[in-house]
Amino acid sequence: MKKLQYIVLVLLACIQVSCFxxxxxxxxxxxxxxxxxxxxxxxxxxxxIKALMMLDEVxxxxxxxxxxxxxxxxxxCDLSKTVGGISNVSSSSDxxxxxFEYNCDFNKVENLNGIxxxxxxxxxxxxxxxxxxxxxxKTKKEFVRTGxxxxxxxxxxxxxxxxxxxxxxxxxxxxxxxxxVVSVDxxxxxxxxxxxxxxxxxxxxxxxxxxxxINKHIFLK
Amino acid sequence: xxxxxxxxxVAVISCFSAxxxxxVSKLTKxxxxxxxxxxxxxxENISVSEIENSLMFKELSYEMFRGKAMAKPTQFSETGVxxxxxxxxxxxxxxxxxxxLFTYKIQDVNSFEKFVKSGLDKEDQFQVVNGLNIxxxxxxxKLVWNNEYALFISSTYIGEEYSSYNxxxxxxxxxxxxEETAYDDAVYEVEEVAIESKCEEGKCDTGVEMDEAYAKExxxxxxxxxxxxxxKEEERRKKQEKRExxxxxxRLKKEKFINEHMMTxxxxxxxNSTNNKIEISEFDDNAVASFWYDNMSLMDFTRxxxxxxxxxxxxxxxxxxxxxxxxxxxxxxxxxxxxINLVSKVDYDNKMAExxxxxxxxxxxKKFINYMSGDVLGYMxxxxxxxxxxxxxxxxxxxxxxxSDEKYAEEIAVYVDLVSVMxxxxxxxxxxxxxxxxxxxxxxxxxxTYKTYEYDENFxxxxxxxxxxxxxxxxxxxxxxxxxxxxxxxFKLGIKHDLxxxxxxxxxxxxxxxxxxxxxxxxxxxDILFTTNSTDQIANIIAGKAEVKLASxxxxxxxxxxxxxxxxxxxxxxxxLMDGDMAKDLGMLFEIxxxxxxxxGTSKFKKGNVESNMYMTIPDGEKGSAIYLLNMIDKMIxxxxxx
Numbered sequence: 072m073k074k075l076q077y078i079v080l081v082l083l084a085c086i087q088v089s090c091f092x093x094x095x096x097x098x099x100x101x102x103x104x105x106x107x108x109x110x111x112x113x114x115x116x117x118x119x120i121k122a123l124m125m126l127d128e129v130x131x132x133x134x135x136x137x138x139x140x141x142x143x144x145x146x147x148c149d150l151s152k153t154v155g156g157i158s159n160v161s162s163s164s165d166x167x168x169x170x171f172e173y174n175c176d177f178n179k180v181e182n183l184n185g186i187x188x189x190x191x192x193x194x195x196x197x198x199x200x201x202x203x204x205x206x207x208x209k210t211k212k213e214f215v216r217t218g219x220x221x222x223x224x225x226x227x228x229x230x231x232x233x234x235x236x237x238x239x240x241x242x243x244x245x246x247x248x249x250x251x252v253v254s255v256d257x258x259x260x261x262x263x264x265x266x267x268x269x270x271x272x273x274x275x276x277x278x279x280x281x282x283x284x285i286n287k288h289i290f291l292k
Numbered sequence: 293x294x295x296x297x298x299x300x301x302v303a304v305i306s307c308f309s310a311x312x313x314x315x316v317s318k319l320t321k322x323x324x325x326x327x328x329x330x331x332x333x334x335x336e337n338i339s340v341s342e343i344e345n346s347l348m349f350k351e352l353s354y355e356m357f358r359g360k361a362m363a364k365p366t367q368f369s370e371t372g373v374x375x376x377x378x379x380x381x382x383x384x385x386x387x388x389x390x391x392x393l394f395t396y397k398i399q400d401v402n403s404f405e406k407f408v409k410s411g412l413d414k415e416d417q418f419q420v421v422n423g424l425n426i427x428x429x430x431x432x433x434k435l436v437w438n439n440e441y442a443l444f445i446s447s448t449y450i451g452e453e454y455s456s457y458n459x460x461x462x463x464x465x466x467x468x469x470x471e472e473t474a475y476d477d478a479v480y481e482v483e484e485v486a487i488e489s490k491c492e493e494g495k496c497d498t499g500v501e502m503d504e505a506y507a508k509e510x511x512x513x514x515x516x517x518x519x520x521x522x523x524k525e526e527e528r529r530k531k532q533e534k535r536e537x538x539x540x541x542x543r544l545k546k547e548k549f550i551n552e553h554m555m556t557x558x559x560x561x562x563x564n565s566t567n568n569k570i571e572i573s574e575f576d577d578n579a580v581a582s583f584w585y586d587n588m589s590l591m592d593f594t595r596x597x598x599x600x601x602x603x604x605x606x607x608x609x610x611x612x613x614x615x616x617x618x619x620x621x622x623x624x625x626x627x628x629x630x631x632i633n634l635v636s637k638v639d640y641d642n643k644m645a646e647x648x649x650x651x652x653x654x655x656x657x658k659k660f661i662n663y664m665s666g667d668v669l670g671y672m673x674x675x676x677x678x679x680x681x682x683x684x685x686x687x688x689x690x691x692x693x694x695x696s697d698e699k700y701a702e703e704i705a706v707y708v709d710l711v712s713v714m715x716x717x718x719x720x721x722x723x724x725x726x727x728x729x730x731x732x733x734x735x736x737x738x739x740x741t742y743k744t745y746e747y748d749e750n751f752x753x754x755x756x757x758x759x760x761x762x763x764x765x766x767x768x769x770x771x772x773x774x775x776x777x778x779x780x781x782x783f784k785l786g787i788k789h790d791l792x793x794x795x796x797x798x799x800x801x802x803x804x805x806x807x808x809x810x811x812x813x814x815x816x817x818x819d820i821l822f823t824t825n826s827t828d829q830i831a832n833i834i835a836g837k838a839e840v841k842l843a844s845x846x847x848x849x850x851x852x853x854x855x856x857x858x859x860x861x862x863x864x865x866x867x868x869l870m871d872g873d874m875a876k877d878l879g880m881l882f883e884i885x886x887x888x889x890x891x892x893g894t895s896k897f898k899k900g901n902v903e904s905n906m907y908m909t910i911p912d913g914e915k916g917s918a919i920y921l922l923n924m925i926d927k928m929i930x931x932x933x934x935x
Binding site (some may be wrong): 110114170245283 | 740749760866
């Protein structure tokens, strides 16, 4: 994971112009099961990435090859397959547009915490750290998304010029439910016309500076 | 009276000679690198106060003394150093030591002493030895001064005797673990077999007897084992103590050796009788900075770290390639009224000069220039004879092995001969002549597509294709080739294997794996193989025209030199900043875009040397390049501090 994080940061540091988006999608059923999709889309910067990948090294950073990126991505997918409650793991890598997708099903939304923990903290381990990134209470009909400061720690260590890679990058959180949404406590998050989905878009730099920017409580009917 | 006058005369002469002395005379022929910063020349173009009041001075002062207890100077005079004289940095390589020397004149010894002694950790860091003031920073670095000049000396021990490589076995007790483990295992096995054999002989048939006998022997064995272990532990401890003592003695000897050698070098430096003085005729008194280095000696830096396959401190085999690198490199930097000018020279020995004369005997094919438009952002041209390069390289490698002590030198020399027979240098020289020209034509905004996601009213997502304007470089690469038949055959093969697609009179490279961020075009015409990513350029090449006539200055530069380069910084920055994203991210360029003009570079082979000249023009109306440079650096610092 550290290698993948390094690879992503090298790519980010190299492309300088920050045109990429991260999309997190959760589809939650009434019984608490559901599916999860995570997309990282560098398509807007693909020509710059391709130009850079023709080089071996940029500003002292070794530029990763497609094989290297794929191998690290595969490792993460394999790692997540070992997390309890996670099934039907699949992924796709599009090196033409530089779009990477990760999909899985979960028995309960809290199982996703195990994946994120393993990705964020334990390079080669799937130890469950009880960090509540996602939680859902069937009795209270409450879905909660909580952020942490893992990204902030990296961001704070970056030089001012390197921090620029986050300027203009976008984060999208999309949460779909079988039941109608009654309310959301995050004012920037909007509810769909059919009231069964919530969309939360924000600049990635805000998330890099403050992990709790993605915090929200969604109350269902 | 006559005697007094004589003494006065000697005193005056010695004072004059001391102050007028150029510190380069203190450096020896052991030097592999000498760098000079000429304060005299620098301060002819800029005043001391102009530098002292600059942001650059404050920044440098902050960075140099950051984290140090020394006082941060706000004026040069506080340091006591004579900044209006020459500063020298040199690296001297001797058999056992590499010295790094930095020397400069002192203007006011009291201020100097106050400055260098401020923030001293310990009083005993300072001592006076033989009339020299010495500040010891560590075992291998000292600052030494008299009333006129100062020397900061640092060193690296590269000898064999006290080298850490040589004492590998002192640091790792490699022999103990294996030997003792093996011994213990052997003893254990023998004793086990002995017990088992006794049982087999019937002595352990009855349960009680067997248990007692076994327990007794087991106990004896354990006691014996413990006693043996204790003895070995004690032996090991003593051995360890002995080794530690030896290591410490060796460390102290090494420290003493380094100190003695440094003191010898210091004494020689401060004496008026430096033998073996280096003479560098290449340094120009009008230059603000100059450098000289002996390339192969400088490369000896890595020698002490080459321990391994080739033995201690051996030089790795270069197979004769060092002939190309073995030369003296020198250069002078001038801050002139209209440009910043770097003039440099590579000085080869006579034999190599003769070799290079053949290789650099060619001139860039005139036809190349016909395809170059006058509005380019930059270019780089080369011209050498591939045929002669191959012939001379074979000769060099062959000669190296013929005169080498390598085990298979004779065989390799014959092998090189065989390769030489098989290679048709003339034919290769025809296929790749050695003429090459890279042109940066433009930065053009192109419409590119990208994928993103859109959401309907119920936030169902759809992947959509969008377009955006993006700045991309347009370039052309030309290589000389006179073998049209072979090039044509190669294109035909390319078509057969779907590597290229013909279009009109050129070819489009099929980017099967999407490796290129743009389309690439190939064409062959007038003995030139063209590669470009610009549709305009390929059209111009096929039409055989250049849109804007190239200035004769550039034509001359390319035709009269073995290498030439040009960059129109002003135009390039202007084009880059037309892109909104770039302008946002490269804000500093926006600040200094009017300060940037053009950079020219040329290299020619002349009288056995390669002479190079690189200069950057400065905007009209500037008071000189020294002030221009200072102002530009200040602008950059100011911008950086605001963002």
